Amino acid sequence: MSTYESTRNRVETYFDRTATRTWERLTSDAPVSGIRATVRAGRDRMRDLLIAQLPDDLRGARVLDAGCGTGALAFELALSGADVVGVDVSPQLIDIAEKRQPEHVAGSLTFKSGDMLDPALGDFDYIIGMDSMIYYDAADITRILGDIAPRLREKMVFTVAPRTPLLMMMWRAGKLFPRSDRSPTMVPHSATRLAKALPTGTLRKIERVNSGFYISEALEYRP
Structure with a gap:
């Protein structure tokens, strides 16, 4: 099994067996702890930033x-008139998204549980991957972009964990002291190195969002 499939399976297991309720609460209006509040605020800022690129x-x-999760970003896109397909590896998160789906949207909205690389999903004008690729290494991200490119008409905006001293220290600690019950380890990346590794297309930095325990960097890929 390739590293892409093994990582995808770990992410699915984590969200379906360990983190579903936590994620459901984090992506709602329910009160959360101070640490999770910083993550919620950071994700809200990142979601707005990615949507602003379209x-x-x-x-x-x-x-x-x-990697639509519980659907917040997909809802906003559909309300803006887009025909949206939200896909996530976690069937339980898809169930939550379907329950939260607005009754009326300007476009259309479809949720599916599965792999974002599935060619059966069809072609797209735009793709957004918010924090759905943060667990993959550089070879996997290169593969993801390469597989998506033939089905992408305009551009993809997505996020990675940036290569900062703090995140590199946490990543190395995770490698030294793995725990089976912990979330999949984020892999920090340099956007410059990712761009050089691409066989085709262009990659550029958009902006970094840093909010307490949330740190993520938005990138734009054009095939």
């Missing part, structure tokens, strides 16, 4: 929300 009027555009 046109304001998305009528007629087909958009893939890759």
Whole structure:
């Protein structure tokens, strides 16, 4: 099994067996602890940043929300007129997204449990991957972008864990002291190195969001 499939399976197991309720609460309006509040605030800022990279009027555009979780980003895209497919490896998170789905949206909204690389999902004008690729190494991210490129008409915006001293220290500690009950380990990346590794297309930095215990960097890929 490749590292991509093994990592994807670890992420699915974690969210379906360990973190579903935590994630459901974090992505709601329910009160959360101070640490989780910083994560919620950071994710809200990142979601707004990624959406801002797409046109304001998305009528007629087909958009893939890759790693849609409980659906917050997909809802906003559909309300803006996009035809949205939200896909996530976790069936339980998809169940939550379907229950939260607004009754009326300007575009269309479909949720699926599965792999974001599944060619059966079809072609897209835009793809957003918010914190869905943070567990993959550079070879996997290169593969993901390469597999998606033939089905991408405009661009993909996504996030990675940036290569900072703190995150590198945490990553090395995780490698030294693995725990089976802990979430999959984020893999810090240099956007410059990722760009050089791409066989085709261009990659550019958008912005970094740092909010307490949340840190993530937005990137734009054009095939």
